[in-house]
Amino acid sequence: xxxxxxxxxxxxxxxxxxxxxxxxxxxxxxxxxxxxxxxxxxxxxxxxxxxxxxxxxxxxxxxxxxxxxxxxxxxxxxxxxxxxxxxxxxxxxxxxxxxxxxxxxxxxxxxxxxxxxxxxxxxxxxxxxxxxxxxxxxxxxxxxxxxxxxxxxxxxxxxxxxxxxxxxxxxxxxxxxxxxxxxxxxxxxxxxxxxxxxxxxxxxxxxxxxxxxxxxxxxxxxxxxxxxxxxxxxxxxxxxxxxxxxxxxxxxxxxxxxxxxxxxxxxxxxxxxxxxxxxxxxxxxxxxxxxxxxxxxxxxxxxxxxxxxxxxxxxxxxxxxxxxxxxxxxxxxxxxxxxxxxxxxxxxxxxxxxxx
Amino acid sequence: xxxxxxxxxxxxxxxxxxxxxxxxxxxxxxxxxxxxxxxxxxxxxxxxxxxxxxxxxxxxxxxxxxxxxxxxxxxxxxxxxxxxxxxxxxxxxxxxxxxxxxxxxxxx
Amino acid sequence: xxxxxxxxxxxxxxxxxxxxxxxxxxxxxxxxxxxxxxxxxxxxxxxxxxxxxxxxxxxxxxxxxxxxxxxxxxxxxxxxxxxxxxxxxxxxxxxxxxxxxxxxxxxxxxxxxxxxxxxxxxxxxxxxxxxxxxxxxxxxxxxxxxxxxxxxxxxxxxxxxxxxxxxxxxxxxxxxxxxxxxxxxxxxxxxxxxxxxxxxxxxxxxxxxxxxxxxxxxxxxxxxxxxxxxxxxxxxxxxxxxxxxxxxxxxxxxxxxxxxxxxxxxxxxxxxxxxxxxxxxxxxxxxxxxxxxxxxxxxxxxxxxxxxxxxxxxxxxxxxxxxxxxxxxxxxxxxxxxx
Numbered sequence: 001x002x003x004x005x006x007x008x009x010x011x012x013x014x015x016x017x018x019x020x021x022x023x024x025x026x027x028x029x030x031x032x033x034x035x036x037x038x039x040x041x042x043x044x045x046x047x048x049x050x051x052x053x054x055x056x057x058x059x060x061x062x063x064x065x066x067x068x069x070x071x072x073x074x075x076x077x078x079x080x081x082x083x084x085x086x087x088x089x090x091x092x093x094x095x096x097x098x099x100x101x102x103x104x105x106x107x108x109x110x111x112x113x114x115x116x117x118x119x120x121x122x123x124x125x126x127x128x129x130x131x132x133x134x135x136x137x138x139x140x141x142x143x144x145x146x147x148x149x150x151x152x153x154x155x156x157x158x159x160x161x162x163x164x165x166x167x168x169x170x171x172x173x174x175x176x177x178x179x180x181x182x183x184x185x186x187x188x189x190x191x192x193x194x195x196x197x198x199x200x201x202x203x204x205x206x207x208x209x210x211x212x213x214x215x216x217x218x219x220x221x222x223x224x225x226x227x228x229x230x231x232x233x234x235x236x237x238x239x240x241x242x243x244x245x246x247x248x249x250x251x252x253x254x255x256x257x258x259x260x261x262x263x264x265x266x267x268x269x270x271x272x273x274x275x276x277x278x279x280x281x282x283x284x285x286x287x288x289x290x291x292x293x294x295x296x297x298x299x300x301x302x303x304x305x306x307x308x309x310x311x312x313x314x315x316x317x318x319x320x321x322x323x324x325x326x327x328x329x330x331x332x333x334x335x336x337x338x339x340x341x342x343x344x345x346x347x348x349x350x351x352x353x354x355x356x
Numbered sequence: 357x358x359x360x361x362x363x364x365x366x367x368x369x370x371x372x373x374x375x376x377x378x379x380x381x382x383x384x385x386x387x388x389x390x391x392x393x394x395x396x397x398x399x400x401x402x403x404x405x406x407x408x409x410x411x412x413x414x415x416x417x418x419x420x421x422x423x424x425x426x427x428x429x430x431x432x433x434x435x436x437x438x439x440x441x442x443x444x445x446x447x448x449x450x451x452x453x454x455x456x457x458x459x460x461x462x463x464x
Numbered sequence: 465x466x467x468x469x470x471x472x473x474x475x476x477x478x479x480x481x482x483x484x485x486x487x488x489x490x491x492x493x494x495x496x497x498x499x500x501x502x503x504x505x506x507x508x509x510x511x512x513x514x515x516x517x518x519x520x521x522x523x524x525x526x527x528x529x530x531x532x533x534x535x536x537x538x539x540x541x542x543x544x545x546x547x548x549x550x551x552x553x554x555x556x557x558x559x560x561x562x563x564x565x566x567x568x569x570x571x572x573x574x575x576x577x578x579x580x581x582x583x584x585x586x587x588x589x590x591x592x593x594x595x596x597x598x599x600x601x602x603x604x605x606x607x608x609x610x611x612x613x614x615x616x617x618x619x620x621x622x623x624x625x626x627x628x629x630x631x632x633x634x635x636x637x638x639x640x641x642x643x644x645x646x647x648x649x650x651x652x653x654x655x656x657x658x659x660x661x662x663x664x665x666x667x668x669x670x671x672x673x674x675x676x677x678x679x680x681x682x683x684x685x686x687x688x689x690x691x692x693x694x695x696x697x698x699x700x701x702x703x704x705x706x707x708x709x710x711x712x713x714x715x716x717x718x719x720x721x722x723x724x725x726x727x728x729x730x731x732x733x734x735x736x737x738x739x740x741x742x743x744x745x746x747x748x749x750x751x752x753x754x755x756x757x758x759x760x761x762x763x764x765x766x767x768x769x770x771x772x773x774x775x776x777x778x779x780x781x782x783x784x785x786x787x788x789x790x791x792x793x794x795x796x797x798x799x800x801x802x803x
Contacts, residue, residue, distance in 0.1 A: 001697055005578070005587035196581035216696040216704045235362040243364050251699045277358040351358075369706075369715040372659065372688070373615055384684075392680045394665075395689065395711050418712055421686070445677075 001214060006197045013184075013194035017143050017151045023093035024055040024145075025084060027100035028065055030262045030294075036311035037296040038099050041145055044299055048159060049152055053097070056087050062098075064106035064182075068226040074113075075124065081110050082128040085136035096139040097148055101261035104144040105182025108190050111138060142190075144183060146260035146295050150192055150200045153207040161304030164210030166255075167327035172211040173255040176290075177201035178245075178268065180261025181221050195219075201258050204295060208302050217248035223271065224263035242271040246283050246290070253285075256322050257292040268292045273316045276352035287354040289317035301328060308334050318355045332356065375423035379459060383420065386455035389447040393417045399439035399449055405432045413439050413449050416456070427460050469494055470795060471553055471563040473541055473738060476504020477526065477781055478569035478773025478788045484529035485792035491799070494534045494563070496541055496555060498734075502527060504571050510601035512781055513644045514671035520602075522781075540734075544741040551742070551768065565768045565795045568738055568752060569788065572729040572774040575623030575631065583622065583725055588697045590720075593622075593727045594641055601648065613656050613721035616649050617705060618642040619692045620662040624728030633749050635728030636778040639666045642726050643675045643685070650683040659686045659718060661707050669780060688716065695723060729778045742769045752776045762791040770795055 022045075026038055045051040062084060063077035088096060098104045114121035128134055149156070157163075164173045179198045184191025193199030196219070202212040223241030228234045245268070249257075259265040269292040276282045276289070284290040292315070293301075300310045301323075307330045312319045323330055335356065338344040349355045383390055399413035400406055409432035416426045430453060439449040470486055472479045475497030483493040501507055503523035512519050540556040544566065553561040577585035577593050585591050592600070592608050600606040620642055624635040639662065646658045660679075665687070667673050679685040690707040698704045703723045709716045731750040739746050744764040747753040752775050755763040762770050772791035773784040796802075 001589065002587055005584075008578070008586065009581060194581065197587070214697065216698055218696065219694065232361060235360075236365045239362065240365040240367070244367065274360060275364070278360070278363050280357075367715075369717055370709070370712075372686075372716050372718040373657070373720070388681065391684060392677055394676075394680075394687075414711075418709075422709070422712060422714075422716075 006199070009197050010193045010199050013189060013192065015143075015147070015190065015192055016141065017147050018095050018141055019151065020051050021093060022051070022053045022095045022097040022143075022148070023088040023091060023139075024053050025059050025062065025096065025098050025100075025103060026055065027098075027103065027262045028061045029266075030099055033262060033266045033314070034294050034297065034311055035314060036300070036309060037294045040300045040305060040310060041099070041149070041296045044156065044296070044303065045148065045152075048303070049155060054091055054093055056091060058087055059084060062100070062103040062106050064100070064102040065226065067106065068102060069230060070227065074110075075120075075127075077106060078110050078113075078120070078124045079127045079131065081107060082124050082136055083132060083134060085138060086128065086132070086134035088139065089136045090134075094137070094140040095143070096141070097143045097145055099145050099262075101144060101180030102182045102263075104142065105180075105186055107139075107142050108187050111142065112187065114138075144200075144260065146183075146200050146204075147192055149295050149299055150203050153204045156299050156302060157207045157209075160208065160302040162302050162326050162328055164205065164208045164298075164302070164326065166325050168325070172209055173325065174213050174252060175205045175210040176213045176215065176218075176249050176252075176254040176257045177205060178218075178222060178257055178259045178261075178264050180259070180264055183260060201260055201295060204298065205258060208298070213249065213252045213254045215249040215252050217245050220245050220248075222259075222261070222264035222267045224267045229263075229267070238267070239271050239274055242267055243275055246272070246275070249290075250283050254290055255284075255325060257290055258295055258298050259292060260295050265292045265294055269316045273350050273353050277350060280352055282353055284317075284321075286321065287352075288321050289353050291315065291317045291319045291322045293319075301326070304328075306330065308337070316350075316355075317353065320356055370422055372422075375421075377421070377423060379456075380420045380423075382459050383452070383456055386459070387448060387452045389445070390417055390452055392445045393447060394445060396444060398442040398444060402438045402442050404436045404438060405434050408432075413452070416453075420456075426456070430457055430460070468492065468564040468799060469561055471496065471541075471544075471551065471561060471566045472569055473567065474504070474569035474571055474773070474775070475499075475502040475535065475537070476569060476571045476773065476784075477506050477522075478571065478775075478784045478791075479504075479567070480523075480526045480530060481785050481788035482567055482569060482772050482792045482795075483533045484526070485789050486795060487530070487533050489792065489796050491796075492534070493567075494536070494561060495530075496536045496539050498538065498540050500538050502530075502535065502537075505574070505595070506781060508595060508602075509598045511644070511648070513640050514669065514675065516644075519598075541738065541741070546742065546766075546768075564799055565770065566742060567770045567772055567791055567795060568742075568744070568764075568775050569772045569791075570732040570735055570738060570775045572778065573732050575629070575635075575727040575730050577622055577725045577727045579629060580622055580626075580725070582694045583619065583692070583723070584695045584697065584703075585725055588695065588703055588723075589701055590703050591695065591723045591725065593725045594638065594645065595727065597645055597724050608722070610721045613649075613653055615657050615659070615718070615720040616646075616653070616722045616724070617659040617661065617692075617703075617718055617720040618646055618724045618726060619705075620660065620665075620726050621691065622725040622727050623730070624726075625663065626728075631728060631730055631750075633778065634666060636666070636668075637780050638726035638728055639664075640669065640672050640675065642724075643667070643672075643679045645724065646685045647675065647679050647683050650679075650685060656721075657686065658683070659688060659720070661688050661690055661692045661705075663689070663691050690716070729774060732775060735775060742766055744769050747776075749777070762787060762794045768798065770798075
């Protein structure tokens with residue numbers, strides 16, 4: 001692998017990201033899948049880096065999930081998106097940052113569609129006005145939250161308590177980066193590093209001390225799809241795609257996976273359980289599987305935030321072996337304590353995949 | 357093992373560098389003309405047995421090059437020789453089929 | 465000796481052959497070549513199909529015909545201005561010339577294979593282009609070519625017939641080049657399995673189809689109809705590629721020790737600025753626009769400006785040589801008032 005070759009490509013795909021004054025829109029599903037990721041993104045940006053990031057309780061789904069499930073037409077999604085733009089305009093912001101990759105793709109696709117078909121934009125403006133009496137300005141910049149973390153990766157590294165390094169051996173941990181499909185496959189120039197060799201996550205891994213694992217199926221979808229998972233009869237090929245990725249990355253013996261999409265970390269994490277129960281096979285060391293993290297969780301861990309505050313007890317694949325490698329302090333007994341420090345229910349443990 | 361009501365599917369992708377070419381190599385030795393097939397499909401379009409049985413000399417050759425079993429298809433051949441007449445590369449398809457039958461017979 | 469100068473832009477096979485013929489006809493051709501050598505792309509090639517003629521022998525032979533011709537290497541045309549009956553030309557080295565006719569023989573650029581990011585040229589250790597392989601045939605020095613490859617794959621149409629790469633036309637010579645190179649590799653490495661991934665095989669020229677049959681029959685080269693869609697590097701550093709075997713309707717993968725990308729031809733990047741200097745027009749494909757593409761390929765729409773070779777479209781070497789001779793004759797007729 002010729003690193004300079006990738007650098008050359010990265011230089012073609014740099015995007016302008018303003019450093020402040022962002023209007024933040026949350027994901028529909030991340031708060032249940034990774035309950036603390038968005039919270040700590042806001043914490044890192046606002047409290048640590050002192051940025052102005054605004055959100056409003058009036059924000060709703062962007063409609064992307066329904067659009068990709070074929071349950072609403074794109075024009076409905078467009079009108080929903082127009083309403084989010086109106087909220088942003090009313091709040092006085094011009095830079096939109098999304099938590100969700102599919103939202104990012106949805107916003108980008110809609111703006112590109114309006115650029116090509118201005119008459120459609122006019123119709124959507126009319127729809128929004130009729131439905132809500134709202135008007136909007138289009139954002140000047142659209143970024144995914146991982147773009148911002150990428151932009152601030154070195155500031156985070158400067159404040160980090162830990163690095164992606166094996167505390168025993170001093171060696172860089174081997175990290176697989178997985179990019180959500182809707183980040184840059186549709187519009188390579190909208191993603192940092194493009195679609196073929198995106199560097200939004202690998203840049204974080206590099207700057208936080210880890211070693212990026214490049215494996216043959218790196219471009220492959222995590223397997224979520226939308227209907228492909230949501231309809232049970234289709235789940236075979238959802239899990240088969242995930243399996244394909246794990247088979248491809250296994251020889252590289254990765255220590256962890258970092259992702260920037262709502263669906264990917266969920267499926268890369270949960271399907272390891274299903275694969276283990278069905279085939280008896282586990283990936284990673286000692287039968288624990290390969291832990292999967294969001295980039296906010298990674299950033300939070302590096303900054304020394306308590307793993308249980310970051311919500312890592314919600315993961316299927318045990319995170320403890322990974323925390324131990326880095327030497328991150330945590331209280332094993334506190335894993336299933338609620339915010340009030342009282343015991344919450346403990347999950348049943350899988351038969352094949354080792355867990356705590 | 358838990359039954360989730362769904363499971364891993366087998367990939368239909370073929371790894372070309374791992375294909376078992378032993379049958380194809382035997383056929384090449386008996387009928388070297390097989391190598392010159394350019395997949396024009398003349399043999400298939402004219403095949404007497406084709407429309408009723410799926411027989412296709414083109415597919416026999418291709419499947420063999422991809423390491424697949426073609427013995428079922430061979431059963432359907434009527435050895436009429438029309439494919440030999442139309443092959444632009446002059447492949448002796450009749451000899452090709454008979455040689456392949458012999459290879460499968462020896463395998464039994 | 466006729467004292468009339470003829471400016472020839474480009475010292476590849478087209479420019480060299482035209483210069484030789486014009487010199488023999490009694491004119492004073494002046495070759496302006498931006499690189500440090502004559503012979504253009506052909507000078508970087510090892511052997512030429514269909515006769516497997518040595519490219520360097522051909523170039524030496526052509527150079528012999530240039531005794532007495534002025535050649536400026538590492539020189540560009542800085543400006544050209546039309547005068548009443550000719551052109552006033554200034555070269556990048558400061559030389560000024562008065563010319564009665566201009567022959568553009570600026571040729572083509574090889575498609576930059578790194579633009580097809582999915583093939584990993586410049587990123588993966590064992591991915592090279594057709595031109596790199598010819599260079600390796602000549603010098604034997606390229607760390608990307610393994611010592612004893614057991615599998616070698618060729619991808620046809622890299623940057624050709626590719627609307628997304630902005631290059632819709634067929635580059636014409638790559639199918640035949642791939643087959644020639646496949647055979648050459650098979651001769652060097654008889655044990656290796658050699659695979660060609662093609663969309664269509666376009667083997668239109670004399671003896672081309674013979675090469676194809678030889679590659680199949682005598683060398684056992686495998687042909688898969690399907691375009692390689694993505695390439696990656698496996699843990700052992702080998703190249704993994706994916707394609708569809710469209711004749712079988714299945715996805716195929718291949719792990720290979722060496723991947724050769726058949727980079728296509730684009731018009732020379734300087735074509736449009738040259739065209740602008742003499743007000744010649746550029747065609748929709750980016751190449752120079754001939755008066756027509758059947759009978760007046762050598763002629764521009766402007767008097768005194770002529771074309772030869774791949775500046776008007778993708779060409780083989782024999783086509784280029786033939787066009788160069790035709791252009792010389794066209795110029796002779798133009799200057800003799802025979803038009």
